[in-house]
Amino acid sequence: AQSVTQPDIHITVSEGASLELRCNYSYGATPYLFWYVQSPGQGLQLLLKYFSGDTLVQGIKGFEAEFKRSQSSFNLRKPSVHWSDAAEYFCAVAPTSGTYKYIFGTGTRLKVLA
């Protein structure tokens, strides 16, 4: 079955530290891959996406993600975390044709210590 796993439910980092959020997927073929961020009481904001080509993608707010086909992973990274990055982060996959309906991971809640 198609699935997305975000193994870390909560992550706490200090401001200025580096960050890596993990995402693994199970899919029949390489899907489209997305990272979204949700601040409290807000909708989901797209951080970045991977469709094809360069496996390292840059997004907004200084985030990047690397697609590794051999590991079925699409981990999100940021070299230096800001207090405003505290939020919940969702990885999602979608088929490359058809309805494009997303399959979401369960999310990782990021806490940033001052």
Added chain:
Amino acid sequence: GAGVSQSPSNKVTEKGKDVELRCDPISGHTALYWYRQSLGQGLEFLIYFQGNSAPDKSGLPSDRFSAERTGGSVSTLTIQRTQQEDSAVYLCASSPSSDTQYFGPGTRLTVL
């Protein structure tokens, strides 16, 4: 430009009542999706509209849930005879008939 809007932002209702949740997609977006975000269960797909095609209703959890999209724009998600397990945040997203979905702020539904 204007993003996806949803109303109401919060809805409190009594068990057994019907509720309607509204979504205004981004102008020109032909695809519209509804998702449900439940505590401890993540986000789940409910229904998908694309242009004039028949909607993909495969994610609707029961026949108490229905949705329509009038004129290819505004969508309404209706939940009949609400149950406490329907309490969740309902998110709408629209897409320009491609791949990337843009989400609204959601409607938080509380069923007492």
